[in-house]
Amino acid sequence: MKASRTPLNVAPQSSFRHADGKLVLIAGPCSAESEEQMLKTAQQLQNIKGVSVFRAGIWKSRTRPDSFKGVGLVGLQWLSMVKQETGLRTACEVANAQHVEEALKHGVDILTVSGRATVNPFAMEEIAAVLKGTSTPVLVNNPVYPNLNLWIGALERLQYADLTDIGVINRGFSTDEQSPYRNHPRWDHMLQLKELYPQLPVLCDAAHIAGRRSLLYPVSQKAVDLGADGLLFESHMNPAAALSSPQQQLLPQELDLLINAVVSNVKLGGTTELVEQLDELSQQIGSLDDALLELLLRRTEVSRRMSERQMGSLQSSLQTTQRWQKQMDEWLQQADPAAVDKGLVMSVLSAIQQQSTQSGGMGASAVA
Template structure:
């Protein structure tokens, strides 16, 4: 994919691209006041929810086309350098948005999870030159995300970007959507030229966490941020907890540290190479130890088979979880990370022992 860099939106390489605005356009006055405050703080790429896909019916689902007319008026009022982005979920949304001069479109998480819906949007975009951003699907499926990006790209859209807004999960978390940072980073590895934008509002679900998530995105070399901002978040009609005032957003952005992806300092690069070589050696040792562990797992599996004992014993698994958590604590390691790691190791051990249990004995002819 030869994707055009959307980083041309940046006016300063030391600052991230930022798109901001209310979750929902509620009234022309609300949208204008919020947009004006954001614009005066230096943000010229604005967002507004026009159509809102909600979990349940009979809730506020957006103003619709009338909000697009408000956006047209606001762009005329604020000036020619103002751009607006909106979410589209159907070909009709695309048609109306383009008719009303919307500059940027994005495909939401509840749409990107459905290839049929994405293809309908892609077909409606053929022959159009407009930047399109694709949010990750609600479930942690990298292939589905890439597939949505490819469908939009194959429609002839060259300015394509990805938005990381986190993933739904059954796990308890302080976040609304679990970040699962490794998934967008893997997307970046597979499509290096893809501009990657973080949506800390939807990851957080709480304005208290927006700075920390934004800073982590910058530390991971993301290209930009899309943040929900409202003139009066407490009285917002949707997602009130995760929106910030324009003044609060200005404060958050002023505190962000945007670091360089590399350094020209020879001493730094030399020492970094030395440390990475040490990590490579430690990783090699880890692989050797895991190989040794798996050999022991196979030996145990064969022994269980010979003695007609089940593969899984819950008491042993509880013992492993307890002792490994204690070891992690003693060594200053993150206990949640170590629990996740040993769950993966345990799952692989169960699969291997199950294979051994179900292998048929080879009977040699005398």
């Protein structure tokens, strides 16, 4: 989708873009779980060259109410302890005005706005109102589904609150075709935002896009190749015991190796090529979906017009149904079982058949 250009006043001395071109690196556990976990993880991350910000999830926005929702306020106390003990700047995600108030009260250095808040103009206005008058650096996660105007609208609301040390995070989007990612990167959205606002720092949350360790390197390298100013990673002193997202968290030692590979632009066994191939196939699926939708809409309109003119009869409808079923059976018998999702095909064709029968049957005969 095309988004209109609107002015953004971004601070030239940004917290999210190094003047020497080096990557801004932010790392920490998906969730704050205990004082020991936070401090030990931070102490190990402190020794990784380039990591300057320690992040941890304090409040977790969960779809299901019985899921782990984070430790809450005590986690902010642990963040303060990490800052005092290691000297690392701290960051956490916020989703409402109360989160912002508590984070500021506990001296959190950087706030990242939840993707669920980004899509909510009311939440963004309340967050901006609390931040007005401060110089707090803020990163805005992309909205949970692909909508560039929502992303820009969230930035504009922060701008109206006179915040200039701002940037964005591409953490991936919820789409119909996400595999093999946890969240589809939609690099096109990130590039369009960079084109509209070249002064705006753009970071990539490799962990939430990848969703698993095996994709962390290719996703990170792709983001850097496309001009990302920084990367966010999830790292835990014991990922296997993590209370959330263990499959996408790395030991600090593993993260050190990954960062060195990205900075050195090491090509690891064709993984970069794999991601490029996956992105290309995903774009092909999107184009095919658009074409299929257009055909279905055109077919529905023709069927509706035929029905309005009372073309067809019950007898012709029954005959068409039988012919349709025969052709469907023959096609499925000829199709390669390994290459065709028969359940999907049957569901789509059955729905079309049912719609045709209800409209008099002549629509089905047109394509049978």
